[in-house]
Structure formats: C-alpha cells, structure tokens
Amino acid sequence: MLTYVVRRIGRSALTLLIVLLVTFVLTRIAYRNPAATLAPRNADQQVMDGITKALRLDEPWHLQLVHYLLRGPDIQGAAVGLLHWPPALGYSFRKQTPVTELILSKVPVTASLALGAVVIWMTFSLVTGVLSARRPGSVTDKVISAVAYVGLSLPTFLTGILLSYFLFFKLATYGIRWFPSSGYVPFRESPFEWARHLLLPWLAIAIAEIGIFQRVVRGSMLEVLSADYIRTARAKGLAERRVYFDHALRSALNPVITLGGLELAAILGGAIVVETIFGLDGVGRLAIESALSGDYPVVIGTTLFASVVFILSTLTVDVVTRLRDHASVTH
Amino acid sequence: MSVFAVEDLRVTFRQRHGADVEAVKGVSFAVEAGRTLAIVGESGSGKSVSLLAATGLLNTAGAVVQGRALHHGTDLVGASAEELRRLRGSQIGFVFQDPQANLHPLKTVGAQVAEAITSHRREPRRQVRARVLELLDEVGIREPRRRIDDYPVQFSGGMRQRVMIAMALALNPGLLIADEPTTALDVTVQASILDLLRGLQRDHGTAIIFVSHDLAVVSDIADDIVVMRGGVVVESGDADEVYGAPAQPYTRELLDAAVRGPAAGPDVEAGPDTAGGATLGDPLLQVSGVGHHYGHRRARADTPPAVSDVSFDLRRGEILGLVGESGSGKSTLGRIVAGLLDPSAGSVSIDGSTYTSTGRRRARPRLDPRTRGRIQVVFQDPYSSLNPRRRVRDILAEPFDLHRDLAAQELEVELEALVNTVELAPSILNRFPAHLSGGQRQRVAVARALALSPDVVVADEAVSALDITTQSQILALIRRLREERGISFLFISHDLGVVSELCDRVLVLNGGRVVEQGRTEQVFSAARDPYTRLLIDSIPGKRRGLVRAGAPTGEEGRVHV
Numbered sequence: 005m006l007t008y009v010v011r012r013i014g015r016s017a018l019t020l021l022i023v024l025l026v027t028f029v030l031t032r033i034a035y036r037n038p039a040a041t042l043a044p045r046n047a048d049q050q051v052m053d054g055i056t057k058a059l060r061l062d063e064p065w066h067l068q069l070v071h072y073l074l075r076g077p078d079i080q081g082a083a084v085g086l087l088h089w090p091p092a093l094g095y096s097f098r099k100q101t102p103v104t105e106l107i108l109s110k111v112p113v114t115a116s117l118a119l120g121a122v123v124i125w126m127t128f129s130l131v132t133g134v135l136s137a138r139r140p141g142s143v144t145d146k147v148i149s150a151v152a153y154v155g156l157s158l159p160t161f162l163t164g165i166l167l168s169y170f171l172f173f174k175l176a177t178y179g180i181r182w183f184p185s186s187g188y189v190p191f192r193e194s195p196f197e198w199a200r201h202l203l204l205p206w207l208a209i210a211i212a213e214i215g216i217f218q219r220v221v222r223g224s225m226l227e228v229l230s231a232d233y234i235r236t237a238r239a240k241g242l243a244e245r246r247v248y249f250d251h252a253l254r255s256a257l258n259p260v261i262t263l264g265g266l267e268l269a270a271i272l273g274g275a276i277v278v279e280t281i282f283g284l285d286g287v288g289r290l291a292i293e294s295a296l297s298g299d300y301p302v303v304i305g306t307t308l309f310a311s312v313v314f315i316l317s318t319l320t321v322d323v324v325t326r327l328r329d330h331a332s333v334t335h
Numbered sequence: 336m337s338v339f340a341v342e343d344l345r346v347t348f349r350q351r352h353g354a355d356v357e358a359v360k361g362v363s364f365a366v367e368a369g370r371t372l373a374i375v376g377e378s379g380s381g382k383s384v385s386l387l388a389a390t391g392l393l394n395t396a397g398a399v400v401q402g403r404a405l406h407h408g409t410d411l412v413g414a415s416a417e418e419l420r421r422l423r424g425s426q427i428g429f430v431f432q433d434p435q436a437n438l439h440p441l442k443t444v445g446a447q448v449a450e451a452i453t454s455h456r457r458e459p460r461r462q463v464r465a466r467v468l469e470l471l472d473e474v475g476i477r478e479p480r481r482r483i484d485d486y487p488v489q490f491s492g493g494m495r496q497r498v499m500i501a502m503a504l505a506l507n508p509g510l511l512i513a514d515e516p517t518t519a520l521d522v523t524v525q526a527s528i529l530d531l532l533r534g535l536q537r538d539h540g541t542a543i544i545f546v547s548h549d550l551a552v553v554s555d556i557a558d559d560i561v562v563m564r565g566g567v568v569v570e571s572g573d574a575d576e577v578y579g580a581p582a583q584p585y586t587r588e589l590l591d592a593a594v595r596g597p598a599a600g601p602d603v604e605a606g607p608d609t610a611g612g613a614t615l616g617d618p619l620l621q622v623s624g625v626g627h628h629y630g631h632r633r634a635r636a637d638t639p640p641a642v643s644d645v646s647f648d649l650r651r652g653e654i655l656g657l658v659g660e661s662g663s664g665k666s667t668l669g670r671i672v673a674g675l676l677d678p679s680a681g682s683v684s685i686d687g688s689t690y691t692s693t694g695r696r697r698a699r700p701r702l703d704p705r706t707r708g709r710i711q712v713v714f715q716d717p718y719s720s721l722n723p724r725r726r727v728r729d730i731l732a733e734p735f736d737l738h739r740d741l742a743a744q745e746l747e748v749e750l751e752a753l754v755n756t757v758e759l760a761p762s763i764l765n766r767f768p769a770h771l772s773g774g775q776r777q778r779v780a781v782a783r784a785l786a787l788s789p790d791v792v793v794a795d796e797a798v799s800a801l802d803i804t805t806q807s808q809i810l811a812l813i814r815r816l817r818e819e820r821g822i823s824f825l826f827i828s829h830d831l832g833v834v835s836e837l838c839d840r841v842l843v844l845n846g847g848r849v850v851e852q853g854r855t856e857q858v859f860s861a862a863r864d865p866y867t868r869l870l871i872d873s874i875p876g877k878r879r880g881l882v883r884a885g886a887p888t889g890e891e892g893r894v895h896v
Contacts, residue, residue, distance in 0.1 A: 230394075232436035238392055239431075240502060241424030241454045244416075254441050328441065 133221025156215020596883025
C-alpha cells in the first residue's frame with residue numbers, strides 16, 4: 005500500500021508539471037504584454053521596465069519557466085519558485101500580495117462551501133437513492149427521480165438566483181431575514197452565522213449534485229440488491245433497514261465514492277458560479293477575476309491549486325477503495 | 336405434527352407482457368423433526384421457487400403465492416413480512432448453493448455469523464463473539480479465533496459453505512433448508528459437507544430439506560424423497576422405495592443419470608472405426624514437461640507452482656480426462672493447452688509443431704490463426720461465457736468472420752449446419768442467451784467451439800454447472816462428436832464420476848503434479864495413488880448402488896492405450 009501511494013505521488017508530480025507547462029504557455033499566449041496589464045493605469049515607462057525586469061519578461065519563455073520553478077527573482081520581497089519550501093507561486097501586482105498567500109486566504113471560504121454541500125448532497129442522495137431502489141417503478145421512485153432530474157437539469161446559476169429570490173428577497177419583503185443572500189462569517193467567529201450565511205450556496209450546489217448522485221446510488225443499489233448475499237441477509241432474518249443500509253449500501257458505495265471525490269475536488273478547486281452569485285470571496289472568484297483582469301501569476305496559481313486538489317482527492321478515493329476492496333479481492 | 340409442511344402450493348409469476356407463468360402448480364410435501372427430505376429435480380422444476388415462496392424470500396415482483404405452508408401448524412403464506420422475518424434465521428435456517436455469492440464480500444465471516452444472532456436477540460458483544468467462535472468450531476473451521484475476523488475471500492469454497500452452515504445454525508433452528516448446498520463444491524468437499532450436515536442433524540435433531548438436482552448426492556442423507564418436474568411433484572415417498580423401485584419413468588431417468596462409473600457402452604467400442612477415419616493412437620497433441628508459476632518473480636519463492644512438470648499425449652479422437660480439485664492446476668493446464676496462457680516451462684505441440692513459448696511473456700499469447708482454429712475451448716459456465724447482448728447468430732458467426740471469408744448465404748448454411756450438429760433448431764439463431772436453458776447455452780458454446788472444425792477441444796468443467804440430466808445429454812453429444820468427427824477432447828473436471836463415464840484415459844492432478852494416469856477402468860478399479868482413491872471414495876451414491884463397479888466389461892475390443 006505504501007509503495008502504491010509513493011508511486012502515485014510520483015506520477016502526480018509529473019501531472020502537475022504538465023499542468024504548469026500548459027498554463028504557463030497559455031498565459032504567455034493570452035496576455036501579450038503582461039507588464040502593461042499588470043502596471044497601474046498611469047504608470048510611466050520606468051515602472052513598466054521595472055515590472056518587466058522583475059518578472060524577467062525580457063527573457064525567452066522557457067527561461068521564465070525555469071525562474072518560476074527554481075528560485076527566481078524576489079518581487080517586492082516575495083519569493084518566486086515552486087521548488088522550494090514553502091512553494092511560492094509568485095506575486096500579484098494587482099493585489100500587491102504574494103499569490104500563495106492570496107489563495108490560502110480564500111481557501112476557508114471555498115472549503116466551507118464544498119464540505120457543507122457534500123454533506124447535504126450525500127445525505128439526501130443516499131436516503132433518496134435507497135428509497136428509490138426499494139421499489140423501482142413505484143410512485144415513490146418516480147417522484148424522487150423526477151424531482152432529482154429537475155434539480156439536475158436546472159443550471160446552477162438559475163437555482164442560485166431562484167434560491168436567493170425566494171428565500172432571501174421574498175422572505176425579506178415580509179420582514180423575515182433568515183437567510184442572508186451574501187457574505188461569509190468565519191466558522192471560528194460564529195458557527196451559527198457561518199452555517200446561516202452558507203446555507204443558500206450549499207443548497208444551490210447540492211440540488212444539482214443530488215440529481216446526479218441519487219441516480220448513481222439508485223442504479224448501484226439495484227445491481228447489488230439482486231445479489232445472492234442480500235437474499236442470505238434476509239434468510240438470516242435481518243431487518244429490512246439493515247439489509248438496505250448495511251448490507252446493500254456497503255457494496256453499492258464504490259461508484260458513489262469515486263464520483264464524489266471528483267465532484268468534491270471540482271468544487272474545492274473553485275465553485276465559480278455559486279461563489280459569484282452569493283458574493284462569496286473564494287478561490288473560484290479569485291480565479292475568474294484574475295483571468296479577466298490578466299493577473300497571470302494568480303491564474304497560474306489558482307490552476308495549480310485546482311490540480312493539486314484534484315490529485316489529492318483522486319488519490320484519497322483510490323486509497324479508500326483499495327482498502328475496501330482489499331477485504332474482498334486480495335489476501 | 337410436521338415441522339414444515341407445504342400443501343397445494345402454487346406460485347404464479349405475473350408478466351407485464353404475455354401470459355402468466357405458473358412455476359409451481361400445487362405441490363405438497365412435509366418433513367418431520369430429525370429427518371431429511373430431499374427435493375430432487377432439474378432447474379426450472381420449481382423446487383427452489385416453492386421453498387423461497389413458502390418462506391417469503393421470493394424477491395420477484397409480481398409473484399403470487401397460493402396454498403399453505405405450515406410451520407408447526409402456522410400458515411406462512413398469509414403471514415406478514417415481520418412474522419416471516421422473525422421465523423427466518425431463528426426457526427428456519429438456510430444454506431444456499433454458491434457460498435462465494437452468498438456471503439457478503441465486504442464483511443468478515445465473524446460479523447456475518449454474529450448477525451444471524453443479533454437479528455433476533457439483543458446480546459452483549461462479548462457473548463455473541465463467544466457464540467460465533469463456538470459455532471465456527473462446531474462446523475469444523477480450524478483455529479476459529481484466528482479466522483473469525485477474516486473476509487470470505489480468504490476462505491476456500493468448502494470453508495465458506497461451513498461458514499454458511501454456522502450462520503444457518505446460529506440459533507439452533509428446528510428446520511434447515513439447504514438449497515443445492517454442495518453443487519458448487521469439489522467432490523471431496525461435498526462429502527465432508529454432507530458428513531457435517533448429518534452430524535449436526537444427529538446432535539440437534541434438526542429437520543432438513545435438502546434440494547438437489549442429483550439423486551446420487553442426496554442418496555446418503557435422504558429419508559424421504561420428492562421428485563419434481565415442471566412445477567409438480569412427480570413422485571414422492573420413502574427413500575428406500577424411490578431408489579429401490581421408482582414408480583415413474585422420470586425418476587428412473589434421473590436415477591440413470593445419477594449413476595457414475597466407467598461406461599461400458601457400445602458407443603465407446605465403436606470408437607476406432609468411426610473416429611473421423613484417423614486411427615486412434617496417433618499422437619496429435621504433445622504436452623511435455625509443462626510447468627506454470629503465477630505471480631512476480633519475487634513472489635514465486637513463497638508460492639508453489641500452479642503446474643509443474645506435466646507431460647502427456649492426446650491422441651486423435653481420444654477423450655482424455657483431467658481430474659483434480661480446485662487449486663490442482665487443471666484449469667491452468669487447460670489454458671496452456673488452449674494457448675490462452677504461456678507456460679513457464681516445457682512446451683505443447685500439435686502435429687509436432689510447438690505453439691507455446693516460454694520466452695518473453697506477454698499478457699496473452701498470440702497463436703497463429705491456423706493453430707487457433709485447430710484448438711478450441713468450451714468453458715464451465717454457459718451463463719457467463721456467452722455475451723448476453725449478442726444473438727446466438729452473432730456469437731456463432733464470429734469465428735467465421737475472423738477466420739474465413741464467407742458470403743452471407745454460405746455463412747447461413749454453415750450456421751444452420753452448426754446448430755444442427757449440436758442438436759438445436761435453426762430458430763435458436765435469432766435468440767439471445769438469456770432466452771436459452773443452461774443445456775441449450777452449453778450446446779451453443781460447444782457449437783462455437785466447433786465452428787472452425789477443430790482437432791482438439793478443451794472442455795474446462797464443461798458440464799459442471801449443468802443439471803444432471805443435461806449433463807448426460809452434453810456428455811452424449813461429446814461422445815458423438817468424437818465418433819463422427821474424430822475430435823480429441825481434453826475434458827477437465829473435478830468430478831471423477833463424470834470423467835470416468837466419458838473418458839478413455841484419465842490424468843489425476845494434485846498440487847500441480849500428475850499423481851496418477853492410465854486407462855479409465857484401470858484407474859477406477861485399481862487406483863494406486865491414495866489421493867485418487869480418496870477422490871473415488873468421495874463419489875456420492877455408493878450406498879444406493881449408484882456407482883458402477885470399476886471392473887471393465889467388454890473392454891477387450893477397445894483400442895486405446
């Protein structure tokens with residue numbers, strides 16, 4: 005198992021390097037004259053030259069990449085260089101902050117958003133998926149599937165807007181202010197306010213995800229329920245609740261874990277739409293803002309961050325499934 | 336009062352399209368405490384369905400159950416789900432056919448046996464665990480303390496079935512329903528499981544309902560017999576009567592199919608004259624010094640080789656039996672002969688030209704198309720060896736598409752001739768495997784193997800998954816193909832009974848080595864190796880005279896060596 009993890013991490017490093025190479029080249033193509041984009045509006049030639057020198061923009065791109073990887077120039081006292089500890093992702097001229105610091109400051113928001121949403125959507129999907137699979141084709145199944153399908157079909161920006169219209173705006177007109185439509189309160193300040201502020205964004209994400217996961221759970225459960233060992237469980241006189249939630253769900257969980265890891269990673273890497281709608285200052289917003297304004301060190305930084313999250317999440321998923329299968333496949 | 340009695344039970348499956356299917360049409364039987372009732376019949380006879388229906392385990396939508404199923408006088412047919420649940424496990428224990436499929440793969444055996452107790456009783460953990468250990472010990476699992484937290488995959492087939500039995504007996508139920516409990520197991524394991532059930536019955540006075548397709552298997556354990564066919568009881572009565580003087584021709588047929596031992600039929604004698612014109616005794620396939628070791632080089636030091644130093648010849652038109660238990664290396668050897676696996680040592684050649692290589696190993700060896708056409712395989716389970724999404728026509732046409740260039744009309748002629756050879760109607764070509772019976776599927780699998788007129792067919796447990804009557808039909812088909820076409824068969828089986836009935840020569844494999852080989856009657860009547868003798872002794876049905884004497888009759892005319 006350990007050698008497996010080590011080998012996987014080695015391969016992940018290679019993946020990261022490729023991602024970096026591609027984004028580096030792309031940003032060089034997309035932003036023709038970075039110095040001009042990055043400089044303040046009425047900067048003179050001297051400032052521009054300063055930026056060009058600081059970022060080594062006058063050198064060929066592959067040398068710039070080398071600078072980016074190895075310890076490059078110090079910009080405003082912030083180190084640049086991915087391959088030293090702690091890894092430094094460069095400096096944002098726009099925000100006058102080192103990129104690493106910038107991203108890390110946004111992580112709590114995005115992480116709160118993703119983790120809360122995953123709890124909600126997994127709970128709902130598991131329960132409704134099992135309920136649907138109990139009697140496929142029954143009224144319960146049809147209703148659940150139809151509702152889930154609607155949730156899946158609606159684009160997130162629409163569910164987000166609908167949620168904030170009805171649960172924030174409409175309620176507020178009656179003087180009920182249960183759900184704020186935007187803002188973020190750190191968990192450490194007030195857990196209650198934290199959850200209250202995040203509830204609508206959580207729902208916006210969860211509604212779409214339930215549509216996917218309810219179907220996955222249902223299909224996987226249906227397959228498992230026809231297995232002989234389910235009949236054995238019933239032959240033992242096991243209560244139906246345990247047959248479904250312990251025996252059947254245990255085996256049906258593999259595809260759910262795999263897909264769950266991918267979806268969670270996608271949100272952790274930045275839930276652009278939801279963060280924008282609900283005014284959450286997370287990684288997704290940082291990514292989209294920097295991309296639009298041409299703050300390319302941040303673009304590279306957020307891209308790398310998203311890749312790292314993906315790699316870690318798939319690694320975790322693979323280790324978990326391997327540990328589970330370890331029981332049933334190998335000795 | 337009977338422990339369990341079924342009276343005029345009817346099970347109908349309502350179909351969304353088409354007419355309802357009546358699977359069980361008014362069946363009655365009863366079992367008394369301390370006695371064993373054997374229900375015998377082919378698959379589709381309704382024997383399992385009636386028991387599952389009576390205990391509320393029939394998990395099919397649209398199944399309608401009528402009649403009465405009395406457990407100590409209480410009718411179970413109208414009982415609520417909760418009442419039935421309370422009875423199952425505590426009063427009625429179940430053991431099913433395939434212990435691999437019937438144990439939860441992601442739960443330890445200890446947890447699964449414990450559940451049988453905790454479903455019905457609240458008991459402290461420590462007490463449950465102690466009881467589980469006791470049960471595992473009782474069903475003959477060695478070192479239960481060490482095995483209790485292992486997963487099913489870490490157990491052999493026989494040990495898994497013992498776990499199933501421990502689960503069924505956890506609360507000492509008065510009735511044990513065993514549905515084909517030994518069918519997926521090796522013959523020696525089968526004998527030990529039957530012993531175990533007999534012993535447990537003696538100790539606890541349990542009533543047993545034992546379902547099987549094989550009259551020989553139940554012959555040692557049954558007190559009463561019920562023979563079922565097509566959803567009705569054909570014959571029932573005391574075991575001595577049924578075995579001694581069966582009243583119905585169908586029972587007679589089942590009994591004949593259950594008889595094991597070297598066949599001394601004229602069909603074998605006719606062999607040399609009709610074996611495709613070739614003289615029997617002409618070596619066709621030569622296996623010399625073949626060995627195989629699975630796994631990486633590093634792991635090999637710890638594990639014994641799957642096959643080591645096996646040599647034999649297969650002659651033209653000969654049926655050679657390869658017998659051994661699971662793990663004996665017989666399937667590995669079969670795969671090597673079929674060119675599906677490269678050996679680690681030795682070589683296999685057909686007509687003097689070697690087609691295996693031991694050099695740089697690829698995941699799958701590539702035979703040249705001509706040799707591939709000459710050596711074909713029939714696998715064990717026709718339910719999984721045929722692609723369920725393809726019609727029989729497409730399955731059978733594939734070999735022709737790959738190896739010969741035929742016009743549509745010529746192909747049609749070939750396909751019809753092919754299904755004709757395996758005694759199927761041409762209409763079967765348009766059907767999917769799911770619409771076929773087990774026997775029909777295996778005939779399709781044989782037909783697929785025959786498509787390119789092979790010289791050698793490797794039949795890997797080709798009849799092991801089939802009903803006993805279907806088995807004898809497929810065996811007859813193999814015999815006929817040998818006679819008409821001179822095809823040589825390498826017949827791999829764990830069932831010495833079947834092998835002795837069909838094969839000219841037998842090779843007994845144990846731990847990857849050949850421990851005994853020779854003419855079938857010779858091996859059967861005078862086995863030198865103790866392992867071979869154990870295999871022969873484990874053939875069920877001795878008590879009822881269902882095993883033919885090994886002494887050859889009329890063997891003088893036979894040519895094979």
